[in-house]
Amino acid sequence: MMSWEKNVRKVVxxxxxxxxxxxxxxxxxxxxxxxxxxxxxGAALHGFDCSILKRYPDxxxxxxxxxxxxxxxxxxxxxxxxxxxxxxxAMAFMTFFQSGKPILFPDITYSFYDVWADLYQIPYECQPLxxxxxxxxxxxxxxxxxxxxxxxxxxxxxxxxxxxxxxIIKANPDSVVIIDEAYVDFGGESCAGLINxxxxxLVTQTFSKSRSLAGLRIGYxxxxxxxxxxxxxxxxxxxxYTMNAVTIAAGIAxxxxxxxxxxxxxxxxxxxxxxxxxxxxLGFIFPDTMTNFIFAAHETVPAxxxxxxxxxxxxxxRYWNKPRISNYLRISIGTDEEMDKLISFLKDYFGSCYTxxxxx
Ligand SMILES: *Cc1c(COP(=O)(O)O)cnc(C)c1O
Numbered sequence: 001m002m003s004w005e006k007n008v009r010k011v012v013x014x015x016x017x018x019x020x021x022x023x024x025x026x027x028x029x030x031x032x033x034x035x036x037x038x039x040x041x042g043a044a045l046h047g048f049d050c051s052i053l054k055r056y057p058d059x060x061x062x063x064x065x066x067x068x069x070x071x072x073x074x075x076x077x078x079x080x081x082x083x084x085x086x087x088x089x090a091m092a093f094m095t096f097f098q099s100g101k102p103i104l105f106p107d108i109t110y111s112f113y114d115v116w117a118d119l120y121q122i123p124y125e126c127q128p129l130x131x132x133x134x135x136x137x138x139x140x141x142x143x144x145x146x147x148x149x150x151x152x153x154x155x156x157x158x159x160x161x162x163x164x165x166x167x168i169i170k171a172n173p174d175s176v177v178i179i180d181e182a183y184v185d186f187g188g189e190s191c192a193g194l195i196n197x198x199x200x201x202l203v204t205q206t207f208s209k210s211r212s213l214a215g216l217r218i219g220y221x222x223x224x225x226x227x228x229x230x231x232x233x234x235x236x237x238x239x240x241y242t243m244n245a246v247t248i249a250a251g252i253a254x255x256x257x258x259x260x261x262x263x264x265x266x267x268x269x270x271x272x273x274x275x276x277x278x279x280x281x282l283g284f285i286f287p288d289t290m291t292n293f294i295f296a297a298h299e300t301v302p303a304x305x306x307x308x309x310x311x312x313x314x315x316x317x318r319y320w321n322k323p324r325i326s327n328y329l330r331i332s333i334g335t336d337e338e339m340d341k342l343i344s345f346l347k348d349y350f351g352s353c354y355t356x357x358x359x360x
Contacts, residue, residue: 014115017318026341028332029316031154031183031293033212035267035335038260040253041213048249057245059236064248067255068220072192077225080232081251083242085182085206085219088231089148090116092202092221095234096176097122101145106135108325110154110180122146133158133287133295140168147172150180152188155318155330157289159188166191169198176227178202183291185210185265186272192222199224202231209292210265211254218243218251268292272333278343279331282350286328297327301350309349315342 017030036042061081069076082088093116097103100123105113107126117124127139133156140147147168152159169177169191177200179191184205192203202223208214221231235242254261272292279286279296286296297303307319307329318330333339 009119011115011119014112018316020316022314025314025316026334026338027316028293028334028338028342029318029330030214031209031291031330031332032214033209033264033268033292034333034338035212035264037212037216037250038254038257040257040260041216041250044249044253045246048246052245055245057241057243057248059240061243061248064218064243064251064255065220067252068222071255071258072222074192074195074222075225078195078222078228080221080223080228080235081243082219082221082235084208084217085180085204085221086112087217087242088204088219088221089178089180090119091231091235091238092176092178092204093117093120093122093148094238095231096178096202096227097146099145099175101143103146103148104140104142104144105148106150106153108133108153108156110150110182111320113148129153129156129158135160135164137164137167141171144172144175146175146178148178148180150182151191152183152186152290154182154291155293155320155325155328156287156295157183157291157293158287159290162189162191162194166194166198169194169201173200176200176202178204180204182206182209183293185261186269186292187290195222195224199226202227207251207254210261210268212264213251213254216247216250218247268333271336271339275331275333275339275343279346282343282346293330293332295325295328295330297329303327303329306346306349310342310345313345315345 064081065076065079069079082091102123102125104125104127107128114124130136165179181190181203184190194201202221204219204221207216207218276294283299284296286294298306303319307317310317
């Protein structure tokens, strides 16, 4: 190895779900929303005055921050925006997990958490979920350097009650507790209502799932003024202009159409509920989900085999060959038409013993 190479920061990067070039595949592998974003987003982009691009954007993204603050009933000083919640979470790890003590998160969760911990050389200890993929709150009542919990959790889809999370937040006044609510719009209760009570609570959300804007890259954090202030100090020490002017304009249009968000979420939830039924008729078992995906194992056929068969036939879902979850597929909720194709493929695949929804 060349001598300079010894001094390189070496990390094992996060592996995102595939973004295939072929537009004809059925893409149920990255929890995107199958419907377009709110119509106001297109209008904002079409009407965008390009002459303002000669200037730097507003480093505070104040108009977007204010729109989000209004939506959540918070002060703008309690809101921080970034380039997707991945950017916000990476910034939060860098800002708040500085104690040198291990941070805590579940053993099965968003697989970016251990990557950021490694990147910033933050020690961590994974806490095992129980056999139903539920958090055991006692695991978070010990000394730690911070806590991050996705709620609902990914890739399991399991929702923890706000009261349980509140006990964890309350038991850890010396740590920052981050609740990652990427999927909360699909049926979970948000912890954002606890922000004025707990100075150590940071709640993150994203425009990538329920708002159909994964390609735009907007995420945000809500917390006490102090937490948001510290986050901004780090952000302004890193890159003042994370949010570009086009994204800010389009993002505001999305936030201003609450009815469209609720309609979209309702459509996804309706599809999810019927797909749950069809998957159980086909012999799948899964924890109940409060997200736009289902984390399912089959009674008899190994997940990896189903995954490969689906993939060969142009249906992409997500599979991890990792301890405890190697027999599960994470299936995002697409349109009704896409889900019909998935179900019809699976019916054929499992053969005659599963036809007509009767288990053989
Ligand atoms: C999708 C996702 C994110 C990141 O989303 P962004 O596109 O970066 O906003 C964060 N946390 C969880 C649990 C997710 O599933």
